[in-house]
Amino acid sequence: MTIRQTVAISNPNGFHMRPMAAFVETANRFPCGVTVTRPGKDPVNGKSMLGLLGLNAPQGTELVIEITGPRAAEALQALVLIFQRNFDEEPEATR
Amino acid sequence: MRMSEFIIREAISANLAATQKEDVIREMVENLRVAGYFKGGDSEDVVKAILKRELLSSTGIGDGVAIPHAKHSSVERLVGAVAISPKGVPFDSVDNDPVYVLIMLISPQERPSEHLRALEGVSRCLKDKNFVRSLRQATTPQQIWDLISNHERGA
Numbered sequence: 001m002t003i004r005q006t007v008a009i010s011n012p013n014g015f016h017m018r019p020m021a022a023f024v025e026t027a028n029r030f031p032c033g034v035t036v037t038r039p040g041k042d043p044v045n046g047k048s049m050l051g052l053l054g055l056n057a058p059q060g061t062e063l064v065i066e067i068t069g070p071r072a073a074e075a076l077q078a079l080v081l082i083f084q085r086n087f088d089e090e091p092e093a094t095r
Numbered sequence: 096m097r098m099s100e101f102i103i104r105e106a107i108s109a110n111l112a113a114t115q116k117e118d119v120i121r122e123m124v125e126n127l128r129v130a131g132y133f134k135g136g137d138s139e140d141v142v143k144a145i146l147k148r149e150l151l152s153s154t155g156i157g158d159g160v161a162i163p164h165a166k167h168s169s170v171e172r173l174v175g176a177v178a179i180s181p182k183g184v185p186f187d188s189v190d191n192d193p194v195y196v197l198i199m200l201i202s203p204q205e206r207p208s209e210h211l212r213a214l215e216g217v218s219r220c221l222k223d224k225n226f227v228r229s230l231r232q233a234t235t236p237q238q239i240w241d242l243i244s245n246h247e248r249g250a
Binding site for chain 1: 151152154156157158162164189207208210211212214215217218219221222
């Protein structure tokens, strides 16, 4: 089974290295395949930092997370949460 | 963004003298300072900013590679340095392995998109295992520069 969800990048720093590392760590906790696609570009391996580093997703862009295999729904929920929590960073305005 | 657009050629090191994480970061910043970036007191401030970022989570991404970075107001555009440690440096990397290839990025404040485009360029090069192997075997800054520019030309 393959499931996918689109997430919006609202963080002013874009999808940067610290949340990428959190994404890879989370993705690797699950036995399923994870890809991330910036619309119009090739999908990258969501379990690899080098893959995610190639995304170049600044604030205002969208990414499609696609999961295939066992525990897909659980994995998707955990990965989407990283974006919904704005990478656990405060909005710049309140700093 | 291509690596050759932001890597400062004069700040490439093929043989880092330092053997510990903090010293390696300091040595790479010093290479950039000698190449004409950051004024006196700024370079120690840059070192501190990079170390502060490393405390959040290591930029050692595994497979012997680290991308230490920070924002700093002393640069007007994104600048980068490359260094090779033939012996390897402990870097608290995700895979716990030592780091051999280091790409350092210093960005101006408030220009996050440039940083992301630089990371894309780094990723494009480092995804090529042969490129990384050649980089680790390079013995002079000139060889490293040639490897980067040849790779980007598709040679």
